[in-house]
Amino acid sequence: ILNVEQSPQSLHVQEGDSTNFTCSFPSSNFYAxxxxxxxxAKSPEALFVMTLNxxxxxxxxxxxxxxxxxxxxxxxxxxxxxxxxxTYLCALGGYxxxxxxxxxxxxxx
Amino acid sequence: xxxVSQTPKYLVTQMxxxxxxxxxxxxxxxxxxxxxxxxxxxxxxxFSYNNKELIINETVxxxxxxxxxxxxxxxxxxxxxxLGDSAVYFCASxxxxxxxxxxxxxxxxxxxxxx
Numbered sequence: 001i002l003n004v005e006q007s008p009q010s011l012h013v014q015e016g017d018s019t020n021f022t023c024s025f026p027s028s029n030f031y032a033x034x035x036x037x038x039x040x041a042k043s044p045e046a047l048f049v050m051t052l053n054x055x056x057x058x059x060x061x062x063x064x065x066x067x068x069x070x071x072x073x074x075x076x077x078x079x080x081x082x083x084x085x086x087t088y089l090c091a092l093g094g095y096x097x098x099x100x101x102x103x104x105x106x107x108x109x
Numbered sequence: 110x111x112x113v114s115q116t117p118k119y120l121v122t123q124m125x126x127x128x129x130x131x132x133x134x135x136x137x138x139x140x141x142x143x144x145x146x147x148x149x150x151x152x153x154x155x156f157s158y159n160n161k162e163l164i165i166n167e168t169v170x171x172x173x174x175x176x177x178x179x180x181x182x183x184x185x186x187x188x189x190x191x192l193g194d195s196a197v198y199f200c201a202s203x204x205x206x207x208x209x210x211x212x213x214x215x216x217x218x219x220x221x222x223x224x
Contacts, residue, residue, distance in 0.1 A: 032210055043113075043199065044152070046212035089152070096165050097213065099152040 004092050006100035013080045014108050020076040021103040023090030027071035032093035035064055035075055038102065039086045047075075047088075080107045112136050115200045115216035122190060123224055129186045130219045132200030139204060140164075140211065141183035143175060146197040146218070155198075158183055190223045197221070 005024045013019045025033065032051045036044040048057040053068040061078045077084050087102040113134045122128055134141060142165075143155040157165035158177040172188040187194060197218045203211035 034212060036213075043215035043217050044213070046214070049210050049212050051210055087150075093210075096154045096157065096167075098154075101149065101151055 004090060004098050004100040006088075006090055006103050008103060009101065010104040010106070012106045012108060013077075015080060015082060017080055018076065018078045019080060019105065020074050021088065021105075023073045023075070023100055025071050025073075025090075025092045027068060029094065030068045030071075030092075033066055033068075033073050034091040034093065034097065035073070036089040036091065037086045038089055044089060075103075077105070080105075082107050082109055111217075113200055113202055113214050113216040115198075115219050117219060118217060119220050119222075121222045121224065124190055124192060126190050127186070127188045128190060128221070129184055130198055130200075130221070131182070131184045132216055133182050134200075134202040134214070135181065136202055136204075136214060138202040138211075138214070139180055140202060141177065141180070142201040142203075142213070143183065143185050144199040144201060144215075146199060148196075152199065156183075156185075187221075190221075192223050195221055195223045 007022050034049050035047040038044040048064050050066040055066040057064050063076045066073045085107045087104045089102045091097045091099045115132045140159045142157045144152045155169050156175040161177045174186045177183045197220045199218045200216040201213040203213050205211035
């Protein structure tokens with residue numbers, strides 16, 4: 001069982017502020033690390049798939065970094081907007097994709 | 110066009126009944142999945158098919174039986190429904206298996222309520 005942990009479980013951020021949160025995973029036998037955004041009443045949508053240590057990916061105001069040696073990835077949201085409110089899931093690839101419980105972000109206007 | 114579509118979106122049924130959820134993807138992907146969202150909102154893999162072949166079969170009661178008539182379809186049949194089967198079931202697809210770089214594309218989910 002691959003133990004993927006995300007912290008914090010939830011956070012509130014003021015509109016315009018930046019924030020970041022963490023995904024931790026076992027560093028051995030790494031294949032890939034996925035990030036998904038899951039808005040309420042919708043289905044999860046892929047943000048990034050990262051495979052190499054030191055990878056940095058960016059999509060608009062959202063970016064992610066990956067450290068496979070120490071087993072963590074950070075997701076950053078710059079200048080948060082209300083539409084960024086969602087649960088952000090990370091998932092570790094391997095025999096199967098193992099999801100963390102997510103970090104729920106609420107952006108206050 | 111919806112890339113991954115599931116039907117029905119909502120299903121309310123009595124204990125002991127048999128029901129099916131259907132999933133279709135028009136992305137040309139070769140791998141499809143069923144995930145269950147548990148009470149703690151975790152997404153847990155149930156089954157995965159690659160080119161119609163079962164490649165992941167988690168510890169799921171054998172009342173759950175997936176069927177993939179072709180690589181664009183993956184259906185889930187549940188026999189003798191129990192209260193604990195109430196959940197949201199998500200279908201997904203990817204190009205290649207999920208351990209690699211193939212991102213998952215999810216359907217909108219099917220909310221099953223067993224009374």
